Amino acid sequence: KGCDFAGFNSNRFDVPMLVEEFLRAGIDIDIRKRKFIDVQNIYHKLERRTLSAAYKFYCGKDLENAHSALADTRATYEVLMAQLDHYPEDLKNDVAFLSDFSRMTDNVDFAGRMVYDENRNVVFNFGKYKGKKVTDVLRTDPGYYSWILQGDFARNTKQILTQIRLDMNKA
Template sequence: MLHLERPLVFLDLEATQADPQDARIIQVGMQRFVPVSDGARLADTLDLLVDPECEVPESVTQLTGLTTEAVRHAPPFDQRAGQIAPLIEDADLAGYNAIAYDLPLLRAEFDRINRSLPGPRDRVVLDPYRLEQALRPRTLSALYERYTSQSLDDAHDALRDAEATGTILQRQLAEHDLDGTPADLADLIRGDYLDDGRKLKRDGNRVVVCFGKHNGKTLRELRSNHPDYFDWMYRTIDELRPHIDDALGDS
């Protein structure tokens, strides 16, 4: 059971980009819980559309169902901030991947309107994504025990660890009813990323850079506006070269 010492707001933000510094919010969902003697009580709910004052990418529309037209007539963030602030100004926050995305995004939006993000200085941000990582360690021994219900004896013996890895992989395939070649499974692991290092990601018809000082820019933007950096990346990061050629080969 969760024991609240002050209000706790669960939040989720939908936005135009994956980079929280450049993204613009298009939807805000919040639930505010307050402490009561036997736990917590839902005190308020917020469900708002926000005009990002820019186009909503097709990839975001496919994910959220929200189009540019759907949010165009909603109030922009500077007009929504007055509805958001009272819910969070005295509260801790909770959200899935909120530490890496939702909180930086919300802070960036408040910065754009020359306001500080409301909230206590000792605010706690509870992220179930991070909590899951803490509760379910991903060491080889932990995975082996989870999938086999047995302890991994002789862990850190090279051959024993190799055998255990094979066992885990087979159990994963069976549990999730997966079938395919190693390349198929590697594609599943990468998702929208083009490379195993997760440096390039497909976003609709665009390919976005996911590292370094130009994180969030598309390859085309990088080539046009920062040619020296683009050339350095192309020349020195060998595993990205085929993906760059494929993404930009039509021009």
């Protein structure tokens, strides 16, 4: 009671999870007046993660005409070449390797709302069913499908979810 919170990525993960768990346990908690320090956000604000920052870090140059297609394309290429030189033990100059290495999740849809788990099952990657097999959720909570279709989700997400549902009905 009365404490403030600090963590790494805590504003997006730990604090929401903590509040959800308190509410799930029937404990009414109001922490809106508390202070939240997210060390990851500080890191990202001070160590910019932009093409201009990467260009400066890896190539030692300022990016002129940032956000123009030609300048951004050239800078991206130069940054990639510099990364290959900078991390020779970690990176290979191979498209398939770099594609796998640069992937954060194994997305089923482009938005990453559904991903493949370690067993190549399609699972939800958000919300109350995060980590649950999509086919299981569609069987046990058919309203979730309608909620997604009516919600503010990418068309690609809706398209793939619909295809999974149609494939289930065929089986």
